[in-house]
Amino acid sequence: MLALEFLEPGQMRVTEMPEPEIGPRDLLVRVHTSGICGTDLHIFRGSYPATFPLVPGHEYSGIVEGVGPELEGFVVGDAVVVDPNILCGACFYCRSGNVHLCSNMVALGVNLPGGFAELSRVPARQAYRLPKGLPLDQAALSEPVACCLRGMDLAEVRSGDRVAIFGAGPIGVIMLQLAQMQGASTVIMIDPQAGRRRLAEAHGADWVIDPLEEAVESAVRRQFPEGVEVVFDCSGNIEAVKETLKLVMRGGKVILYGVCEEGASFELNPFWVNENEITIRGAYNNPNTMGRAVDLLASGKLTAGSVVTHHFPLQEAPEAFRITGSSETLKVVIDPNE
Template sequence: MKALVIEAPFQASIKEVPYPAPGKGEVTIEVERAGICGTDIHIFKGEFLSSYPIIPGHEFSGVIHEIGEGVTGFAAGDRVTAEPNIFCGQCPFCLTNRGNHCDQWQATGVTQNGAMAEYVTVPAQNVFRIHDSMSFGVAAFIEPMACVVYAMNRLKLKVGDRTLLFGAGAMGQQLIQSLVHAGASELVVVDLSPEKLQIAKQWGATKTVLSHEIDEHLSTVHYPRGFDVVIDATGIPAVIEQAFRYLGPTGKYLQFGVTAQDSKISLSPFDLYQKDWTLIGSMAINHTFYPALNWVKENRVRLDHLITSVLTLDEVPAFLAEGANSNQLKIQVQIA
């Protein structure tokens, strides 16, 4: 079968690789759509947890092609998506509802071959059927939406919280809709793209600010008490360091954007102490795939408009080398 293979940092090509037959308790999915995530970019650049060679792709949907021994409840032809995170279910983290920190954590497309290929094999317990009315493009969004659901569970936003979000990309746009549903009052969004900010305003931002105008609009003159909640969805260390300037007393900071492994920022420990800050990380998914699927199925969060480009598999190596432009949101790959 044909697949995108990252052989080493900055080395990606389309290759013929063996078909991944399902083992016991597994299914093989013929991939229809796969999303390109910021994590995939980090993997391409050698900045994440992956070893090489690796077939990336952890946001995907498709049709069950083959069922392995012992699998029940599924049939060839079922329209599905799948959670990429694979937990052992037996370690202390798994047994205390912290599976995303599993001692034996694995992930399709990150530590195991993923969905930037014609076929991908996953544990049957990670597979979820999608309704016939749901497009494969939207279904490939369930994984990033599950990351958002986990982040919202971690954040525990209070109704009326005044919120500042850095980053209006695809993940930021999902956070915007989720924050609105969760009860944010003022929701200020910062980005360098006017086009992305316009979409943010349409879907719930109460105010948008261009990155280079942040001092003009978010100074202590305008926000003397800061914000109750500040969220980073950029993964850019310079933005993250700047974000703390706007966090008010007893405020909560959420690090949602993925950074390179060796990134560093400076943070005042006195501010952390004196202002009673709460700092929150949000690592991937933690049993939030099914709630995300339900939220999307009921159109609580709309995703269609976030797909700004669809590539063929053959076009992905060039895209990885060149990078996306600042106005693009979610880029997906049509496989089948």
């Protein structure tokens, strides 16, 4: 079969490799759609821990083509989406309910072969069968939506709250829609790329700000002198992370969702955090939110499909990676069996 392979940081190729063999509790999945995520770019650059050589891809859907002999409940032809994060179920964190903090976590597309391949071995417990009416290309967005749900759950946005989001990439635009579903009175999107600001507006952003044109803090404080209840960083840019602290109101929350470079840091004044009762919260992965993400996508209430701007065949995966993150793209996906 054909697959994309990261040989080592900075080196990728599309290559033939043997079809995966499945164990008694695995599914063989013919991959339909596999999304490129910011984390994949970090893995490629070597700035996110992963196991090389690697077939990346952790956001994918497909059709079941083989079913391990010990499995019940799956049949050949089932449409599924994959939760890439494989937990041990036995460590301190798994047993105390923080499954996403599992000490022994491995992930498809990070430590094990993932979805940028024609076929993928998927442990059955990582697979979610799709409800009728949810197309495979939309379903591939379940993992990023599930991660956004984790962020939104932790943010506890209430009806009427004001929300600011740094980064109008695919994640920012999904978060924007979730904030609106929570009843936010104003959602402000901050992004230096004009194309992304336009897309944020098209997805119902109440206010978009170009941080290169306007001082974000003074613009927001002119409108909302106290600041806003919740600020998300969905950019993974350390300069944006520093700005989040300038927009949050007393008693408000900052959710660090974007993946910054591993060594990046910023200064924090503990007196200010204490005196203003600021919450700064990381949001990591998708603990128990995949099912909700699948249902939300199937309901049609979240139009995540519209964040996909580019499709590529597997042969052109290097080109797909090259343009990901550029101003004309939002979500770029690969269709390995096109």
